[in-house]
Amino acid sequence: MSKDSIKSLKDVTGQAGDLAKHIWLAGLGAYGRAYDEAQERYDKASKESPRLFKELVSKGSKLETQAREKLGDVSSLGKTVSIEERISKMRASLGFGHTASADDLERLEKKLDALSKKVDTLSKSKAPAAKAAAKPKAARKTAAKKAAAKSS
Known part of the structure; x- marks a missing residue:
């Protein structure tokens, strides 16, 4: 083999090695970038979680208050209407209200x-x-x- 062919072989081998190294580094860079983005999203979510939790708690508290008010209205109705009257109304609405x-x-x-x-x-x-x-x-x-x- 001649010196030129050995030199060109070394150049091609060097270029292939550089290309492989660049591909490896690009893969590491993509992994690092994905990791950084995931870390940013995790940090952002962990900062928003307490705020979101507090919002949900306040919304639930409002709904609980509304539900208790409605239940209070219903329970006051139940005190004025006896169970027998409620059953007879239900039977009448279903068509069973006719007594012989x-x-x-x-x-x-x-x-x-x-x-x-x-x-x-x-x-x-x-x-x-x-x-x-x-x-x-x-x-x-x-x-x-x-x-x-x-x-x-």
Whole structure:
């Protein structure tokens, strides 16, 4: 190998080494920058956290006060209205509020008696027809038995 080729080989190797070193340094720089940004954000968040926490506490305190006022209004209503009245209002709103009166019960009893009479008359009129239908079946069975006995 000639001196020129060795020198050019050393130059290329040196350039490659410098390039690799620059790439390594760029990577370290990117890591350092990311670390610094993360540290800045952490510091900023840790400074804002107490302020944010205090804001949330004050907002929660206001909401608690409002809720207690509303509960006070509701509890004062509960003292004037009995549980039975509240239940009857709820039943009425759901359609269960109708209670049966004596007239309603008497009307239902009459309907029930009328239906019972109709069922009795229907069952009595169908009972003889059912017996008559049963007799031919019995006659067929005995005839079938007699025919079987003759063939054996």
